[in-house]
Amino acid sequence: MNTFNSVPDELSGPRLMRQDWTRLTFIHWAVDPDVVAPxxxxxTRPDVLDGVTYVGLIPFEMRRAGFGRGPAVPFFGDFAETNVRLYSVDDxxxxxxxxxxxxxxxxxxxxGARIAFGTPxxxxxxxxxxxGDRIDYTTRRRWPRPRGAGARISVRIGEPIAEPSAIEQFVTARFGLHTRYLGRTLWIPNHHAPWPLRTAAIESLDDELVAAAGLPGIAGRAPDSVMYADTVRTEFGAPVVIRDSVGQLEVVVVEAG
Incomplete structure (x- = not known):
């Protein structure tokens, strides 16, 4: 098992973005690392806990998103989002x-996200x-293909989690992302307080997004972990280029307001 810090390091240098994540449900399935490695x-390689890694389906609401240290962007800074994500580690x-x-x-x-960082x-x-304690998420893709791929998720929110388990920490104590852009792998750090996690139960789940993301046959079985969380505020720092095949490492500085 890879060990990791459940408390984020403070960001240094310029800030790219600031945003709130709220009304968020973490839905996860355990999978063999060989499934996601390609x-x-x-x-990067799959990050592993007790011999498995995880595929996440995460619906939530973005609020007060803005650039650098500036104010939130009106209208465009507030929107619903659903992501399919994997867990990675680098050297x-x-x-x-x-x-x-x-x-x-x-x-x-x-x-904008596709152009700026190649984010899908x-x-x-x-x-x-x-x-009340029930929350429903509905998603239907307009563009790009496969058009019409979507998800309908209904969740019953439970009690606060006082001491997160190893799995709950593994999928939530994440303070950055890896992405591929212009032939290079970037690490983009972020900083946020610990999630205010709550237990949650799936009442219904009809998902096509996980399969559309290249992972068929996973969302058809019951999830291995489900949690709900209220709001956290996060900031993203400047990207770093991950060590390439010749062992070079460079820092990419992005000017931010």
Missing amino acids: LLPAG EGHHGIVFRSLETSRLLVAL YMWSRMRIHQG
């Missing part, structure tokens, strides 16, 4: 996330409805 960027010791897809209800957000954002119709 889907990870060069220079520099960065334990992160690899996004296979990110559905968003804002077309300009999807286009998709434009989708999305809705979040909450009544």
